[in-house]
Amino acid sequence: MFIAPISTQADSLLVQGKYNQLASLYEQAIADEPSVISHYWYLGLAYLLQAQEEAAQTTWLLAMAEAYDTEIERWTEELSQILDTEAQRQLEIENPQLSWLIRHHIREISPINIHNILYLIQLGIDLDKLTPEDFKNWQIIEILEQASTETLDLNLLTKVLKKILEFPLPEVLAFTEACFSHYTNCPLFFIESVMPIAVKLAYQADRPDFAVDLAKLCLKLNSEHPEALRHLSCFYSKVGNHEEAIKTAKHFFSNCVSPAWQIQASYLLLRALFSAGFWLDVEPITQRHKALLVEMLQNSEENPHSQINSHILTANFFLPYIEDQPKENRPLQNQISRIFQNNFQSANAHIVQLSWTNDRITTKKLKIGYVAHTLRSHSVGWLSRWIFQYYDREAFQTNLYLLYQSPEDHKWFREQVDCVRTYGAEPQAIVTQVKRDEIDILVDLDSLTLDTTCQVMALKPAPVQVTWLGWDASALPAIDYYIADPYVLPENAQDYYSETIWRLPHTYVAVDGFEVGTPTLRREHLEIPSNAVVYLSSQVGFKRHPDTVRLQMQILSQVPNSYFLVKGKADENTIREFFNKIAEDEGVNPDRLRFLSRDPSEFVHRANLGIADVVLDTYPYNGATTTLETLWMGIPLVTKVGQQFASRNSYTFMMNVGVTEGIAWTDEEYVEWGVKLGTDSALRQQVAWKLRQSRQTSPLWNAKQFTQEMEKAYKQMWQRYVEDQ
Structure with missing residues (x-):
């Protein structure tokens, strides 16, 4: 009920929205009691509610003109309070536009009313009316800086701050800085409000630069806050400031005491180093990292509720880039994932206990759900799209549960599938929705590349759960199957995988091909002779293992008139120094190396592959999408x-296209194939011809057939589940 010193009749008219009658009522009240100042306030409000702004302002100004100097402040406060109450009421009855109008008039009456300005910002965002000019015109920053912390509604400020941070503008950063002083007595309140939004901006809105600024603000309040430091290092890497990323990760590690935090810190340091392509001193950091893991796991077996959280779950992420030791590293991951899942399920027991309501029959239309954050401008999106294009809509319903994606990111997928739902860091909400949707088989496309996805899968929202495509298996006990093929995992791999390996008959992924743009690279642009042999390696800094680079330089040293093109995401100066030093060690003139910037799109990248005679793969982490693109473009590949899993992607693809030339099992064979393909043009032509022919015959280029094989696997998985029950 609207609280104001007016009659019951006036109150009733206001609630009913009979503003014309309300105005008549107060016009008569003023005629009867001209000295009652509140009648003028309510009459002006009645006019304003009818959009008669000029009449409202005239009424209030005429009344104010009669005030003594000592009364102006009190009368202004009274009018502001009456308007504020009505603005709140209009919002409650879902009329934000009118609430916005009223608050604009409050600002004119009381321009330094900070709470009204905060409400205006909130409404402006909701109505898509707030502009950068408003910050200047309303003097928001100045008023906020001068506001008294003791009288400021901190909950309102925080609510507005969370909302406004979704817009990474310079004015918003200035607003956040102005908020800063009001949180000095409660720094965690500020940090825990700002950092989740910074993460969202960095990865969903692709604004890591803005996220860096927000994290640095948080660290001004608490210079050792672990989450702010952890994310800041990642933000720096994403924005390309690799030096600061490494520096922040080292600082984080120096302040960690427990093994759990030290593991997170060493993971961060490895991430920062590899993002830059900096491999010096990696080995001792890796050995320390593994020793910390072993120590923590030993303690965790004695204390199951130790600090094995989602950050520790991904601690092994970089080991496959460093070494090919699955018999040693997979059991470590199995142990980590098992303890994590037990802890996470215990903390979310109320969700885990929600039973499935799926019909347990084999003849029904199966509901397949896919959870991923990688469908936007990512290899997983390019490779998985075919299964959504070709799936049997009579036999399957397909739902997508997308993380950190905006509606524009999944427009194509929305047109292909039955349902698309988007989320942020909300694993519990996703789990609840998956159960409500009665998904029969949930397919994880992320694995250990995103902790939120792992949290979802750990709570077992679907009766059957599968990991496919995104990475190696996560080792969560809640995952039933890991999709592979006859080649991508060795025959004995089940010995060290906790999931059941489900091998498809030919390949674990297939595409109909790749869209190709117009090439922008020419040999003369790179000052490479037309008769030279051109080798190419296009990978991120993570995959530039020095031992493999050394083999690549040995190939170059044995092939006269050859050049090596290096392309990929990393710190340009670090990569250049790294390659040049190894080249000199192997007796190769660094002038034979060319360092290329990234192409503007994947379409141009594929077109530019044509400049290469031979592509040299990385090891122990092979190319995946880059290998498929190379083979599609008909270019010979050398792989070890x-x-x-990471060391066998190129192998399975080459076996599926029927090309064994270039497959090496030792360092010596890698160099031999590199030299042979570089010096034997006839052999290169023969391989290129095989690759072109494979477009018509290989299961690797038959996405429709592959989709049918996946669907057959889904049906068999579901039948096994029903029969086991």
Whole structure:
């Protein structure tokens, strides 16, 4: 009920929205009691509610003109309070536009009313009316800086701050800085409000630069806050400031005491180093990292409720880039994932206990859900799209549960599938929705590349759960199956995988091909002779293992008139120094190396592959999408095969296109194939011809057939589940 010193009749008219009658009522009240100043306030409000702004302002100004100097402040406060109450009421009855109008008039009457300005900002965002000019015109920053912390509604300020931070503008950063002084007595309140939004801005809105500024603000309040430091290092890497990323990670590690935090810190340091392509001193950091893991796991077996959280779950992420030791590293991951899942399920027991309501019959239309954060401008999106294009809509319903994606990111997918739902860091909400949707088989496309996805899968929202495509298996006990093929995992891999390995008959992924743009690279642009042999390696800094780079330089040293093109995401100066030093060590003139910037799009990248005669793969972490693109473009590839999933991607793809030339099992064979393909143009032409022919015959380029094989696997998985029950 509207609280004001007016009659019951006036109150009733206001609630009913009979503003014309309300105005008549107060016009008569003023005629009867001209000295009652509140009648003028309510009459002006009645006019304003009818959009008669000029009449409202005239009424209030005429009344104010009669005030003594000592009365002006009190009368202004009374009028502001009456208008504020009505603005709140209009918002409650879902009329934000009118609430916005009323608050604009409050600002004119009381321009330094900070709470009214905060409400205006909130309404402006909701109505999409707030502009950068408003910050200047309303003097928001100045008023906020001068506001008294003792009288400021901190909950309102925080609510507005969370909302306004969704817009990474310079004015918003200035607003956040102006808020800063009001949180000095409660720094965690500020940090825990700002950092989740900073993460969202960095990864969903692709504004890591803004996220850096927000994290640095948080650290001004608490210079050792672990979450702010942890994320800041990642933000720096994403924005390309690798030096600061490494520096922040080292600072984080120096302040960690417990093994759990030290593991997170060493993971961060490895991430920062690899993002830059900096491999010096990596080995001792890696050995220390593994020793910390072993120590923590030993303690965790004695204390199951130790600090194995989602950050520790991904601690092994970089080991496959460093070494090919699955028999040693997979059991470590199995142990970490098991303890994490037990802890996470215990903390979310109320969700885990929600039973499935799925019909347990084999003949029904199966509901397949896919959870991922990687469908936007990412390899997983390019490779998985075919299964959504070709799936049997009569036999399957397909739902997508997308993390950190905006509606524009999944427009194509929305047109292909039955349902698309988007989320932020809300694993519990996703789990609840998956159960409500009665998803029969939930497919994880992220694995250990995102902790939120792992949290979802750990709570077992679907009766059958599968990991496919995104990475190696997560080792969560809640995952039933890991999709592989006859080649991408060795025959004995089940010995060290906790999931059941489900091998498809040919390949674990297939595409109909790749869209190709117009090339922008020419040899003369790079000052490379037309008769030279051009080698290429296009990978991120993570994959530039020095031992493999050394083999690549040995190939170059044995092939006269050859050049090596290096392309990929990393710190340009670090990569250049790294390659040049190894080249000199192997007797190769660094002038034979060319360092290329990233192409403007994946389409141009594929077109530019044509400049290469031979592509040299990385090891122990092979190319995946880059290998598929190379083979599609008909370019010979040299790859070394290992034992882990990451070391066998190129192997399975080459076996599926029927090309064994270039497959090496040792360092010596890698160099031999590199030299042979570089010096034998006829052999290169023969391989290129095989690759072109494979477009018509290989299961690797038959996405429709592959989709049918996946669907057959889904049906068999579901039948096994029903029969086991």
